[in-house]
């Protein structure tokens with residue numbers, strides 16, 4: 001039985017009206033399990049109208065009351081962690097344990113957003129001039145939109161919605177059409193937590209829905225995460241239409257492995273960071289850069305041994321290290337890149353193509369693939385594969401390793417493995433990448449710092465979560481006030497005792 005999914009608008013499930021649907025697959029079986037409606041422009045406009053009407057009601061909640069709704073939401077999600085993780089895994093294909101991590105990392109940003117009463121405090125300068133005080137306040141933008149990728153269907157919507165809601169905005173989420181069920185359930189839980197209807201909406205769709213959001217003047221800000229070409233398109237279109245935009249794109253994250261590193265530890269970490277979630281993470285390590293031939297040979301031996309032991313299986317099998325890719329197009333893309341790597345002259349150490357999984361013979365599985373002697377001119381080095389493929393690029397020294405990371409067009413995450421503090425410190429200072437791990441392979445910053453890549457991994461100037469997110473979702477108003485004296489003496493209201501400013505000269509605070 002194929003389920004028919006809905007939109008979530010004004011606190012209710014609403015059936016799709018466009019007549020267009022996308023297929024949601026069970027990646028373990030390679031079968032369609034649901035149909036998702038793809039909204040028309042008119043449907044998106046109706047969602048925005050609904051959100052616009054709801055937003056002032058929500059903005060009138062004081063910050064502490066808004067925070068309490070988010071606190072209640074935290075409890076509701078935690079209470080149903082198991083079923084949400086199973087739902088997430090069934091559409092995405094990541095393991096249940098990893099699906100719980102996806103939800104948990106999203107909740108951590110909700111926990112951060114609960115600090116809204118503190119984080120929304122403005123600035124105040126008493127007596128900036130004679131009898132003049134100046135203060136600034138942060139106000140919501142109005143209706144804002146989030147357009148999110150398939151690979152973190154809980155985490156990334158919550159990274160956007162948490163700060164947007166805490167600051168008093170209404171939110172329209174356009175989740176990935178590949179795994180929309182968790183976002184729909186989160187919408188129900190927001191309502192149950194006390195969010196007024198219409199403040200958090202889910203509109204399912206494809207480019208038609210996205211374009212409708214990008215061109216509607218009532219949408220004041222767009223937060224996007226996905227592939228780089230779409231990130232750039234959304235950034236350019238949103239900003240050309242006068243909106244704020246923060247758009248995060250693809251990645252090719254390097255791990256520089258110094259000769260003094262503990263190579264057993266490094267190999268363990270790289271296996272998880274390279275192949276976890278079938279490599280479908282923007283912070284996955286896809287390039288290992290051992291420094292020196294001896295380090296490379298030793299590391300390769302340890303990686304090879306571990307890759308052979310990996311357990312690729314159904315996402316609902318607790319013994320699985322990683323499950324299927326999200327779709328058949330992903331399998332074709334990865335297989336194609338493996339062939340390109342062979343044709344380009346890279347050394348294929350382990351070929352993951354053609355793996356079969358018992359109970360998932362038609363599922364979207366790809367075995368772990370390991371390439372050695374990959375060079376910077378190769379497409380498998382330059383382009384994001386987004387699958388379980390780890391490429392080893394041998395560097396002769398530290399400077400060459402650093403240069404590789406710096407010259408790559410992507411700059412999302414990077415790691416260095418070393419026991420030497422001086423090398424690590426130099427690396428952190430000079431590397432041209434937004435998020436750096438020192439003996440940490442996936443340096444996703446915790447919720448109260450910000451997340452964002454550099455170069456073609458990020459477009460816009462304010463990052464996700466952390467203090468930047470409160471700036472992104474609010475506009476600053478600065479008030480300069482002057483109260484004429486007189487009332488407190490109970491005398492007649494008169495002019496200020498001080499000299500009257502010359503109205504024809506720009507005011508200065510002498």
Ligand code: NAD
Pocket residue numbers: 147148149150151152174175176177205206207210211225226227228230231248249250251281282384386412453457
């Ligand atoms: P995607 O770019 O295909 O889709 C992302 C969103 O954009 C989806 O909601 C989709 O419906 C929409 N979209 C797709 N094509 C569009 C078009 N032509 N016009 C308008 N909207 C369109 O990305 P994906 O495959 O869902 O996710 C994987 C990508 O996301 C990878 O490149 C990965 O690196 C990246 N990613 C980046 C980060 C980060 O923080 N930098 C985090 C997670 C994922």
